[in-house]
């Protein structure tokens with residue numbers, strides 16, 4: 452009885468090489484398709500929901516993340532926290548009179564920007580309000596200085 456001759460080193464190496472080539476090609480394909488999928492996902496990134504609730508009267512037409520950014524800009528501009536304008540535990544409530552003042556300030560800022568800076572396009576990380584923002588006047592203070600610090604003399 453004769454056993455089948457063991458595969459020669461040459462055959463074996465060839466088999467090994469083509470196997471690893473196939474694996475390499477497969478990995479390569481996986482990478483390419485993963486990359487394409489990521490690119491497609493970026494193209495078709497889901498548009499964030501619009502901030503559209505009955506309590507929002509002035510800051511309209513913003514996405515939820517944009518709206519949140521505006522709240523954060525106001526916090527920084529006035530040097531306060533959310534509770535300065537909002538009733539505790541209820542952002543939709545109008546019980547805090549500062550919220551009403553802030554709404555009037557928003558209207559004023561919108562009016563200034565529409566009239567005097569109509570062509571200004573805010574950059575990616577800037578306030579959607581426009582060129583003039585709460586910070587322009589407030590500079591980190593809830594009540595902005597309306598006269599030079601040490602007087603004019």
Ligand code: HEC
Nearest residue numbers: 504506507508509510522525532533536542543550553554
């Ligand atoms: C300077 C005042 C002020 C500060 C500070 C402030 N907000 Fe607001 N917030 C407002 C005003 C004014 C509105 C209503 C805007 C409108 O009517 O267009 C509002 C609306 C909201 C709403 C929408 C509520 C609704 O009716 O659906 C949320 C949520 C909110 N603010 C969250 C926050 C958070 C969170 C912070 C802190 C990071 C914050 N706000 C800080 C003034 C403020």
Ligand code: HEC
Nearest residue numbers: 525549552553556557560584585587588589593594595597
């Ligand atoms: C053109 C300058 C200017 C801009 C821009 C401005 N403010 Fe004001 N703000 C003032 C002045 C001046 C006062 C003080 C009014 C007073 O003493 O009665 C004030 C007062 C306030 C107050 C009341 C503070 C207190 O002491 O009770 C709030 C709240 C406020 N501003 C919010 C805002 C927000 C929010 C924005 C941006 C949307 C903004 N302001 C933009 C000038 C400005």
